[in-house]
Amino acid sequence: MSKPKVAFFDFACCEGCQLQVANLGEMVLDLIDIVDIVEFREVMSEKWDGEFDVSFIEGSITDEHAVERVKKIREKSKILVALGSCATIGGVNGMKNSFNLEEAGRYVYGEAYKFFPTIHTKAVHQVVRVDYFINGCPIYQPEFLTVLKCILKGLPYYVPEYPVCVECKLNENVCMYDRGLTCMGPVTKAGCNSWCINNGNICYGCRGLTINPNSQGFKDVLKKFGIPEDFLMKKIEMYNKCKELDES
Amino acid sequence: MSRNVNINVNYLTRVEGHGNIVVKIKDGKLDECKLEIVESPRFFEAFLRGRSIFEAPHITCRICGICSCGHTLASIQAAEDALGIKPTEQTTLLRKLLLHYEELDSHILHIYLLVAPDLLGVPSFVPLVKSHLNVVKRALKMKRLCNELCDILVGRHVHPISAVIGGFSKLPSTQDLEQMHGKLVELEKDMEDTVELFASLRFPEFERDTEYVGLINDEKEYPLLYGDIGSTDGYRVSKYDYKVVVNEFVVPHASAKRTKWHRESYAVGALARFNLNYEKLHPKAKEAATALNIKPKCINPYLNTVAQIVESVHCIEDAKSIIENIWQKGINYDEIVIPDINQKGAFPLRAGEGVGAVEVPRGLLIHHYECDERGIITGANCVIPTNQNTHNIELDMVDLIPKIMDKSEEEITLALEMLVRAYDPCISCSVHMIDLRID
Numbered sequence: 001m002s003k004p005k006v007a008f009f010d011f012a013c014c015e016g017c018q019l020q021v022a023n024l025g026e027m028v029l030d031l032i033d034i035v036d037i038v039e040f041r042e043v044m045s046e047k048w049d050g051e052f053d054v055s056f057i058e059g060s061i062t063d064e065h066a067v068e069r070v071k072k073i074r075e076k077s078k079i080l081v082a083l084g085s086c087a088t089i090g091g092v093n094g095m096k097n098s099f100n101l102e103e104a105g106r107y108v109y110g111e112a113y114k115f116f117p118t119i120h121t122k123a124v125h126q127v128v129r130v131d132y133f134i135n136g137c138p139i140y141q142p143e144f145l146t147v148l149k150c151i152l153k154g155l156p157y158y159v160p161e162y163p164v165c166v167e168c169k170l171n172e173n174v175c176m177y178d179r180g181l182t183c184m185g186p187v188t189k190a191g192c193n194s195w196c197i198n199n200g201n202i203c204y205g206c207r208g209l210t211i212n213p214n215s216q217g218f219k220d221v222l223k224k225f226g227i228p229e230d231f232l233m234k235k236i237e238m239y240n241k242c243k244e245l246d247e248s
Numbered sequence: 249m250s251r252n253v254n255i256n257v258n259y260l261t262r263v264e265g266h267g268n269i270v271v272k273i274k275d276g277k278l279d280e281c282k283l284e285i286v287e288s289p290r291f292f293e294a295f296l297r298g299r300s301i302f303e304a305p306h307i308t309c310r311i312c313g314i315c316s317c318g319h320t321l322a323s324i325q326a327a328e329d330a331l332g333i334k335p336t337e338q339t340t341l342l343r344k345l346l347l348h349y350e351e352l353d354s355h356i357l358h359i360y361l362l363v364a365p366d367l368l369g370v371p372s373f374v375p376l377v378k379s380h381l382n383v384v385k386r387a388l389k390m391k392r393l394c395n396e397l398c399d400i401l402v403g404r405h406v407h408p409i410s411a412v413i414g415g416f417s418k419l420p421s422t423q424d425l426e427q428m429h430g431k432l433v434e435l436e437k438d439m440e441d442t443v444e445l446f447a448s449l450r451f452p453e454f455e456r457d458t459e460y461v462g463l464i465n466d467e468k469e470y471p472l473l474y475g476d477i478g479s480t481d482g483y484r485v486s487k488y489d490y491k492v493v494v495n496e497f498v499v500p501h502a503s504a505k506r507t508k509w510h511r512e513s514y515a516v517g518a519l520a521r522f523n524l525n526y527e528k529l530h531p532k533a534k535e536a537a538t539a540l541n542i543k544p545k546c547i548n549p550y551l552n553t554v555a556q557i558v559e560s561v562h563c564i565e566d567a568k569s570i571i572e573n574i575w576q577k578g579i580n581y582d583e584i585v586i587p588d589i590n591q592k593g594a595f596p597l598r599a600g601e602g603v604g605a606v607e608v609p610r611g612l613l614i615h616h617y618e619c620d621e622r623g624i625i626t627g628a629n630c631v632i633p634t635n636q637n638t639h640n641i642e643l644d645m646v647d648l649i650p651k652i653m654d655k656s657e658e659e660i661t662l663a664l665e666m667l668v669r670a671y672d673p674c675i676s677c678s679v680h681m682i683d684l685r686i687d
Contacts, residue, residue: 011288012288012289012290013313014310014311014312014313014316015312015313015314016310016312016313016314016316016406016407017313017406018313019313019314019357019406020313020406022357022361022391023391023392023395023405023406024392025388025389025391025392025395026385026388026389026392028388029377029384029385029388032374032377037374040372043361043362043372043373044371044372044373044374045365045371045372046371046372046374059288062288062289062290063288065288066288091310092290092307092310093290095295095299095307096290096291096294096295098295098298099291099294099295103294104291104294104295105289105291105294107291107293107294107297108289108291108292108293108294109289116289118288118289118291137310137407138313138404138406138407176588179586180586180591180592181586181587181588181591181592182588182591195403195404195409196403196409198403199402199403199409199410199417199418200409200410200416200417200418200584200587201403201409201410201412201417201587201588202587202588204306234299238299238303238307
């Protein structure tokens, strides 16, 4: 049996999630032992015209050209994976959606803004069907490998639905709320092993909101620590602004 | 010779971001030559407005995955400047260490995974697994070591976690210092082999003199984190006058803005730094330069990669000394900063404006913010190394093409691709950071 043909494509993003794959170090050799990486523009010149067994999509969809491009990739791909926050939830690119697009364009490019047509930022699943989601800004390498194994074995992968707090407690971190800070951990999907809190920072919510967040519990926490709710909305918007496109 | 050649490199590979090369040769004459930037804009400067300046490093480091630590450091410097925060000596040392890790990580990626395949005549590192397994293994190992260094210091390389405004949200333990030192010693050996390998490879010969621009200062050390902006034409201005340097202008065929100072174009990056500050390099880096047959002022743009190798040697050696220095002094853990948006009011706020100027792997990076009395960003601007290089690259191509016009289309294309790649362009960065907005 020939090795599955795997490709990486990037849209509007920082390419850091692809880099996390290239950063696997010597494990990259094991990876190319079991899959045939046919396109990976960031580090390879090879191109492939045929079908893809697995396509990883990094980045958000932010213009009409990207909409067409991702649709074509979907047609040619048996399995399509959204890689990283920009792809799974729109990520930081979504912050643009809070602004009038023409005004934002003018602010950055002046009158040349017309050369840069843009649409509201969308996550990949808001344009085409997505089979697997790998969250995070950037992706957490152990989770990438877990998902890859699932894909290759034909198994589903379930993103944890409990919040980051669960992993954070297991890591015995002091709660950020007890340190006087507002952390997104209580409403953010786990799976990163509370990466940021382990390193002394708060959770910024990069993995997306849990499907069924404990809103009341969270409001209680905010009340206990005297944090206004609208203050928190700004924090939610940093990564999760595109979610409102799901709901509309 | 009258000949028609059309070169369209659609999506340049092995560079960060999306760019195209378009060249038209008509009746043996160069008719059109441009480097197009086709990356989708992301409007960072626009959406920073209204957010807390304390969030700026977290957000702006996401402009680029490869030079994430560099953006973080430039952003922190600009924000601290605006707020009037002075970093402690310990913080400054750790930031210099982080910047060394950043240069190393990015340079190694570029030297091995992006450039080496061209010199060895293959389209990527994948065929090298068969022909040069040891080289591939060494490259991947060095890349891993650099990542591990960042993991220890700031949680990870791509979007560092603990480097924040005011200092660090986590400080290394003695064991961490020991581990980092050990990894640098390992890298030192691999770097020797790297120098040997690249000394044996042939780079294209092409020279075009230009103005090289980068940070300079009066201190003894090779300037990366602080300095004035200087040029090989002998000019020097404060970072606050960066607009005098970048002089953005528009060319008719491309919507992206270009920069120039005293000449038609200028170049930033490892080669510019090497040309400006060679004397301040670590002695071992100078030895490497001799082995690699490069000396200042070098005007072959293809040798930017070689300058990166020399800088890598410097960064390893200097990182080792920084760690030894910190070790001797002992770490003051009282300096741990509680991060986030200053919710606890640890730092007094004020309305202000600040500039950060840092040498990141691809050259001079500027972040410039304005904030109101609550610390909310009201204006933002970033000047990215790749934007500063774009016009210089194009002028290189214009100069180079007539010299290689008798070669085959494939050979011309490869020579141009290699030229662009040599600058290590970071197109994701450059595209949304084009206009100057703060007046």
